Amino acid sequence: MTSLSILSWNVNGLRSMVNKGFIEWVSEAQPDILCLQETKAQERQLPVKLRHIDNYIPYFFSAERKGYSGVAIYTKIPPVNVEYGLGEKRFDIEGRTIIAEYEDFVLFNIYFPNGKASDERLQYKMDFYDAFTERADEFKDGGRNVIVCGDVNTAHKEIDLARPKQNENRSGFLPIERAWIDVFLEHGYVDTFRMFNKEPDQYSWWDLKTRARDRNVGWRIDYFFASESLRERITSAYILPDVMGSDHCPIGIDLEFDQ
Numbered sequence: 560m561t562s563l564s565i566l567s568w569n570v571n572g573l574r575s576m577v578n579k580g581f582i583e584w585v586s587e588a589q590p591d592i593l594c595l596q597e598t599k600a601q602e603r604q605l606p607v608k609l610r611h612i613d614n615y616i617p618y619f620f621s622a623e624r625k626g627y628s629g630v631a632i633y634t635k636i637p638p639v640n641v642e643y644g645l646g647e648k649r650f651d652i653e654g655r656t657i658i659a660e661y662e663d664f665v666l667f668n669i670y671f672p673n674g675k676a677s678d679e680r681l682q683y684k685m686d687f688y689d690a691f692t693e694r695a696d697e698f699k700d701g702g703r704n705v706i707v708c709g710d711v712n713t714a715h716k717e718i719d720l721a722r723p724k725q726n727e728n729r730s731g732f733l734p735i736e737r738a739w740i741d742v743f744l745e746h747g748y749v750d751t752f753r754m755f756n757k758e759p760d761q762y763s764w765w766d767l768k769t770r771a772r773d774r775n776v777g778w779r780i781d782y783f784f785a786s787e788s789l790r791e792r793i794t795s796a797y798i799l800p801d802v803m804g805s806d807h808c809p810i811g812i813d814l815e816f817d818q
Contacts (some may be wrong), residue, residue: 560815562794563636567592567708568790569670569781569807573598573609575632579804581609585612590811591635592659596710597668598629622654629654630668630709636661645690649683656691663816664789665698667691669709672700674730681730684712688739696746699786707748710764710807715740718759719779721771729757731780742783751783751812763798764807772806773784783812792816 570576573595585593602610602619604704605785605800610617615633620643622628632641635657642658644651659666669691699705713736718724726732744750762777771777783796792814799809 561818563592563813563814563816564590565592565594565666565706565708565783565814566799566811567594567596567668567781567783567810568809569596569710569805571597571599571805571807574600574605576804577606577609581675581804582608582612584802584804585615585633590648591797592666593633594657594668594708595631595633596629596668598631599626600629603704609699611809617649617660618657620654620657623652627653628670630657630670630750632657632659632666632668634659636664645687645691645694650687650690655687660703664704664706667695667705667707669707669711671710673712674733674736681733684730685735688743692743694748695748697788699747703786704789704792705748705786706789706812708782708810710738710780711782712780713737713740714778714780719761721760721762721776721778731778747787748784748788749787751785752779752791752798752810754790754793755796761798762800763810765796766789767806775800781807781810783810785812789814 601621618632618641620630638659640660642655655670657668672684674684674688693707714720714732762779763781765772765777795813797811802809
């Protein structure tokens with residue numbers, strides 16, 4: 560069997576991570592694949608040390624708007640194919656999706672939209688969810704194993720945030736957003752973290768302004784979803800709350816495949 564580790568992290572600005580020990584952390588953690596969200600930079604704006612990390616092949620997809628959104632993948636394993644975006648311009652100009660096809664699975668690295676700013680952005684978020692689901696299902700229904708990671712910007716259930724009652728009318732925990740996760744899972748996917756951990760107080764994002772991390776008043780809005788076909792391949796799924804540098808922390812999964 561061959562073991563594989565994948566980590567995902569919303570870094571809230573990749574350039575700022577250089578001075579926060581990011582490269583040293585990658586060298587120590589040594590994931591086989593590292594997916595980043597909210598990089599907030601064009602590739603040409605990144606210092607060489609971020610564009611070329613030893614032992615990794617980098618892929619970047621940026622928003623047209625500078626300093627906004629953006630995703631990246633650093634991978635030790637060369638993908639068979641890489642796609643940028645979902646194929647719909649209004650989503651892809653925001654640089655939110657990289658799809659990396661490997662021999663054993665297809666990996667979606669996604670920074671899902673936030674719906675807090677306005678009703679229009681909430682609708683944009685829901686439309687994005689639907690477009691993503693359609694694309695993921697195309698691979699799954701075609702017989703491929705699918706892994707989805709990233710900042711989903713929605714807490715699924717009450718256990719997934721510290722103060723559910725106070726936030727039930729706030730984007731990120733609205734019934735319509737939570738229902739989408741229900742529907743997505745019903746399409747044949749699993750929330751990998753909850754396969755292994757049913758405990759409360761397990762969060763991946765904390766508000767910086769209120770120093771919520773110090774009190775662990777957080778939200779679990781970062782996820783690894785996987786198609787049911789991979790259930791027996793996933794050996795662990797976890798959150799790394801002690802890793803600092805962003806208002807999010809990294810999350811990860813480990814898998815095993817036949818050699």
